[in-house]
């Protein structure tokens with residue numbers, strides 16, 4: 104079975120997988136998700152992703168359908184069935200299917216979906232050259248720490264960026280850089296690595312955590328604080344972190360070059376250290 108889906112305990116080909124039109128994930132975006140990728144065929148930082156899934160579930164009062172051990176078994180089984188050299192695993196848990204009503208009954212059975220698809224690794228030429236980004240107002244809700252399937256503001260931001268021919272939308276809330284539409288944002292200023300603090304306005308990225316640890320191990324000072332658009336534009340280096348983007352230099356924002364206009368030494372060194380971790 105190549106592209107594989109899993110619905111409530113059952114594996115099937117992705118093309119045959121369906122859920123009810125009354126699913127609250129479909130009707131209200133009432134659900135949570137995770138994206139995990141493999142390196143060497145093994146899920147990377149599975150524990151961290153499952154821990155975040157638990158935090159998201161708890162934050163919206165959603166019953167966790169499986170223990171971490173059970174999740175891990177299903178994920179490994181999905182990888183075995185799909186048999187891709189590298190895979191992208193998408194997990195989604197919604198509050199379940201019920202006649203449409205904003206309020207929900209506590210006893211609803213969650214809908215659990217997993218997909219396992221072929222992973223195309225980031226293009227090394229793009230990684231080496233860096234990408235462009237544009238700034239945009241962060242119009243998302245006040246709980247961006249919850250990995251909710253309700254991604255409309257992120258969708259609109261990324262679409263606007265794509266239409267403008269750039270890779271990522273860097274979001275700014277009340278003058279403060281929060282994160283990207285699909286990534287965390289890191290800024291290097293006077294040799295100090297600055298990134299938005301964990302809290303309600305950003306997703307606590309698994310890659311963000313790894314990269315901050317690597318930076319500290321390298322003796323780079325880290326400040327978890329917000330920076331302004333001006334600091335962003337005047338930075339020596341800007342880069343993105345995320346499961347799918349890894350560590351990706353941003354070389355131009357809103358049409359203006361950042362630093363030297365190429366991924367800088369801190370970005371390249373952290374990208375290298377990150378790849379050593381992934382094997």
Ligand code: PLP
Pocket residue numbers: 138257282283284285286287306307308309310311344345346347
């Ligand atoms: N911020 C947002 C809004 C994201 O969607 C993502 C990843 O999907 C990230 C940050 C990076 O998180 P992670 O490193 O856990 O993939």
